[in-house]
Structures are given as structure tokens and as C-alpha cells.
Amino acid sequence: MLLAVALVVFMLFETLDSDAATVILSRTGGGDPTPEQLAALRAQLGLDRPALVRFEDWLIAFIQGDFGHSLISGRPVGDVLLGRATNSVALALITATLLVPASLALGLLAGARAGSRTDRVISVGALAAESVPSFVFGVLLVATVSLSLRLLPAVSLLPTGASVWDRPEILVLPVTCLLIGLAPHPVRMVRAQTAEVMASPYIKTARLNGIAGARLMLRQVAPNAVSASIHPLAGSVVGLIGGVAVVETLFSYPGLSQELLRAIESRDFPFVQSAAVLLAAVGIGIYLLADLLTLLVSPRARQVAMGGRR
Template sequence: MIRYIARRLGAAVLVVFVVGVIVFCLFEVLDSDAAVVTLTRSGGGDPSPEQLAALRAELGLDRPAVVRFAEWQFAFLHGDLGDSLISGRPVRDVLSGRLVNSVTLAFLTAALLIPLAIALGTVAGARAGSLLDRVVSMSAIAAESVPSFVFGVLLVATVSLSLHLLPAVSLLPTGASAWDRPEILVLPVICLLIGLSPHPVRMVRAQTAEVMASHYIRTARLNGIGGMRLMLRHVAPNAISASIHPLAGSVVGLIGGIAVVETLFSYPGLSQELLRAVAARDFPFVQSTAVLLAAVGVAVYLVADLATLLVSPRARHSVLGGRG
């Protein structure tokens, strides 16, 4: 087990490093840098070569790319995310407020998404072929076929603009917490649930239907086991253990889904700050944020791997060869 975890951790570190390299290379091929954006925004027309050279030297952009990447990586490994090239503030300070809002939205969505997907998928799969199963399956396929931002626009048009039940935008005063105005979270969370829940619901449903049709469950029924005891002790654990990774994929999908939803509802989360940083060619902010988000995604999949090993004897035997 320890050797397996060590291999997985090593692979996770490698993935995060590759993400960092890719983001850095993409920044290097852009047609402008932070110096060009800063001088152009000042309203003085096209900057002169002398102005560009002076500002690039001030921002450290005149050094070789390999040196800049190595310095950023060394600082990142020591907990220093660097300073924003545009505002001059530490990236950690810029991230802190926005990150709390995004984490709040992600946590609330995940707390609803996981039990919802398990409940709907298990109920539908336990009655495979029934009317309930067809309704759940068709609804999941329909929701999965439509981009989440379309549902967001429809929610705003109906719930907010027509019925006036909830705010159309999720604005917050500076320094305020999202929990101070929980009503602004309702539509973004619903939009995320509609976009992310169909796939895990279908996966849990498929695994549950497969378990229900297995010889193991048939034998249990012949021995008089049925009802909730059959579902809770024999069907659900086997079905859910095989659905952990689809659920983890949906949780990781929150990273991209939240970016769309925050933009759609003007929610003051991390995505707005990240978009501004990309437009301003603020390399330290974008690089550090991208690597942190990649680390979160890799960590979720690593936890899913370990959870699968804990709840599934078959997975433990396959991965560990029967060793403890």
C-alpha cells in the first residue's frame, strides 16, 4: 500500500509540473507581455522600444525564459507565489479573498452533488427498465446534452427576470462573505448541479443495475435478504465503489464549471481575477493559480483512488495483488 501511494504521489507531482511547464510555454508564445499591456493601457499610444526595454527590465521580463521559470518554481516550492506584475501585490494576497468565494461555491455544490448523484443513480438502477429509471436516464441525457451556461441564461430569464424570486447577478460588497447573502448562491449552484450531475448519475445507475443483475444479489435474495437491507449492505457499497471516479471527475469539473458560472452571474470569485490576469499578461498570478488548481484536481483523483481501495476488495486485489 505504501509503495502504491508513493507511486501515485510521484505521478501527481509530475502531472502538476507538466501543467506548470505548459502554462509557462503558452505564455511565452503570446504576442505581448505585461510590459506591452501596461504601457498600451496608459493611453500614450504605441510604446517606444526604450520604454518597453526599461519596463521589461523593471519587471524582470528581460531575463531568459528558463531562468524566469526556474526562479518562479524555486519560490513556489518554498511557498512564495510571487508578486503580481500589474498591481505589485503578492499573489497570495490577491488570491485570498477571491479564493474563499470560489471555494464556498465549490464546497456547497459538491456537498449537494455527491449525495444527489448517488441517490438518483441508485434508485434508478435498482429499478432498471421502470418508468422512474427512464425518466431519470432521459433527464440526465437531456441535461448533459445542453451546455450549462444555457441553463444559466434560462434560469436568469425565468427565476430572476420573470418571477423576481432570486437576484440575476451574484454581486457582493468588497470584503463581504457569500454567506452574508446566501440567496446569491442559489442560481449558480443550481446551474452547476444541472451541468455536472448527469454523468455521475448515469454511471451510478449503470453500476447499480449491473450489481442488481449479478449472481451475488440473486443468491442473497434466495437466502431471504431483500428490501433496504439488500440495498444498503450489498447493492449500494458495490455500486458506489465503482462510481467513485466518475464522482471525482464531476468534482474536478467544478474547476471549469465554476469559471463559466462565476462569469455568467458576475460572482466575485477566482475566475474573474484570473481572466483579468490573462488579459494583462500577469504571468506570476496565472502560473501560480493554474498550478494550484491542477494540484487540487490531482489531489481529488488521488483521494478517489484511495477511497476505491478502501471500499472495494476487488480493487485492492487488482492493484495490490492481494497484499495489505
């Protein structure tokens, strides 16, 4: 899968109408570069080699842990990624830490009272939030909380060398925006699974045997509903990769996405290629973890995975 991602990114890069040499020479302010200048710089950057040779060299180095050097700045890609990814990881971890329990709590609450006013309020709210792009909520949050009420900063800028933990207030609006955009889908999935479990015969039997209230929810309903909702939750966590990119751009948050967008604009192939494959690896790892958690909490899933063997 990672090899497929790497090939797709590489082929898309090859279809672009310019390369890093063109961008560098255009930024010098000397007008349109001459063919001789382009040829000389492409040879210096190694862009004159055949495409397959360049891909093979990058792939071998990547497998060995060498992400290459930026064609624009000359800095090691790993150093740039580490510096920027730290801020993005902080934003994603805080959001995921809040997203998972909030989605489970709201979904279980709505599903346990299917058809009630609580269920209708949560379901309608989740559907409405899921229908609106997350950047729209970001603009509304900036307009109300920042510009009108002046409670939080409108942009998440940081002084050079500072950590996001030095100014935690800049995380509030981006995290809120991500939660509003990502939580509705898992809430609806958990709600649907919970309602299905609540209507099952064994829950009715448990109630006839005097099991009710919190004991019924914690020991009978929640484990079955949550095990069927692990993959929707994993999908929302993976969605943080795309959601963080939008939010970082909207709030001028100093994360990996801004650097990645600049690298794409500059045709900085080593940076874009390495960043894309690493982000894909994170997504694949989250789905793999979801598969393992499903096997851990669901006896039925374990039986299917083992081909019916005990």
C-alpha cells in the first residue's frame, strides 16, 4: 500500500508543468530562465536523470531512513518534518483524545434512548454538522469568538522557537473546529449500533432477569456497540490528517501542512514524497490498530478471523 502511494505521488509530480529548477530560477527575479540555465540547475539538482532512476534512488534511501534533502532550502527533509510535525501531532493528539470519548458518549446516549428527545437532538445536530464543511465552522468561530467576543486569538501564530504549549489558547479554536467536523460521523455510527443492540433479544432477556441501568449499559450494551464502531472511529482519526491540513491553513497554525503546501508549490519532490508516504503510513497504522482492537474486544470477529476455529 505504501509503495502504491509512493508511485501515485511520484507520477502526479511528473505530470506537473514545471519543476524545482524552474521555481528557483523564477524566484531570482531575472525574468524567464534560459534553457541553458535550466539545464545546468537540473543537472545540479539531479533532475536531469530518468524518472525511474530518481524514484529508485529516493525509495532506497527512504527505506534506509534517509528522507533526502529539500531541493529548495537544501536542509535535510527529516529535520524539517520533525520540526513541523511536532506541532501537528500535538493538535491531532488533543483532538483525538477528545474525539473518541465524546463520540462514544454521545452515540451511546442517543442509541440507548432511541426515538426520545435526546436522541433527536443529538442525531439532528450530528447530521447538520456533518453536512457543513469544517472550514465554514472555522470561519464562524473566528467571526464570533475571536472578532466579536474577543475571547481567543483569530490566528494560531507562534514566535520562532516557541512551543504550542507556551500558548495553549491558540489550540482551542482549531481543536473545536476539528471536533465539529469529525465527530458527527462516529456519533451517528455508535448511535446506530447502540440502538441495534438495545433492540436485540439478549438485551430484552437481560432486562427480564433484572439487569438494568448502568450495569446493563456498561456490561452488555457498550462492549457490543463499541466493538462494531471501532472502524468508524478509526476513520475519523485518520480524517485528522486531512482535517488538520485545512485547519492549519485556516488558522495559520505552524504545522506540517503549511510546509507541505509550500513544498508542493515549490515542486520540492523529496519533501512532498517523503511526507506523503509517512502520512499514509500513519493512516494505515491506525486502521491496523483498529483491526487488532476489534479482534481483542469481539469474540465473533476473532472466530471469523480464525476461520471458525476455536
